[in-house]
Amino acid sequence: MSKKQYTIIGVSILIFIIIIIFILIKGQNNTWTNEILTSTSYEIYKEDCNNNQTKLDNKVMNNIDTYWKDLSNNGPWLGDNNNCYEKITIKYDKNGIIQEKELLLIDDKSIVLRVNNTDTYYVNANNLIKYLKGI
Numbered sequence: 001m002s003k004k005q006y007t008i009i010g011v012s013i014l015i016f017i018i019i020i021i022f023i024l025i026k027g028q029n030n031t032w033t034n035e036i037l038t039s040t041s042y043e044i045y046k047e048d049c050n051n052n053q054t055k056l057d058n059k060v061m062n063n064i065d066t067y068w069k070d071l072s073n074n075g076p077w078l079g080d081n082n083n084c085y086e087k088i089t090i091k092y093d094k095n096g097i098i099q100e101k102e103l104l105l106i107d108d109k110s111i112v113l114r115v116n117n118t119d120t121y122y123v124n125a126n127n128l129i130k131y132l133k134g135i
Contacts, residue, residue: 032101032113033065035094042092046135049084056135061090064103067128077112077121085112088132105129 036042044056088103104112104119111125 031065031068032115033061033068036090036092036101037061037065039092039094039099042090045089045091046086046132047089048086056088060132060135063131064088064128067125067131070124070127071111071122072124074121074123077119079106079112079119079121086133103132105132 042058042061044058044060045053046056047053085104085106087105090101090103092099092101102114104114106112106121108129109123109126111122111129113120113122
């Protein structure tokens with residue numbers, strides 16, 4: 001191969017790598033927590049299995065956002081919906097429409113994000129769960 005062909009291959013690979021990095025960085029900044037934090041208003045509630053509900057300070061959302069970056073997405077949750085789990089409910093205003101998201105605390109390491117009856121299972125949530133149970 002000639003020097004020109006090597007240059008074309010090298011530039012193509014470099015452009016491909018730059019595109020991948022851009023997509024990954026853009027995806028990290030657009031999380032569900034940012035949607036809530038940038039909304040006009042939001043409220044956070046903690047509810048146990050005895051239906052005791054406690055309103056939490058909005059500063060909790062900043063901590064959830066910080067801890068969320070450490071979690072690993074394991075795809076859809078196929079767990080038992082008939083069991084009771086401690087949950088965090090976040091209600092927020094998005095363009096004049098009240099939206100709701102729930103976090104189900106499954107065990108000491110697992111958490112489920114419930115959005116519009118779609119459940120996504122996350123692991124490595126030890127620190128987040130310890131924080132949420134402590135408040």
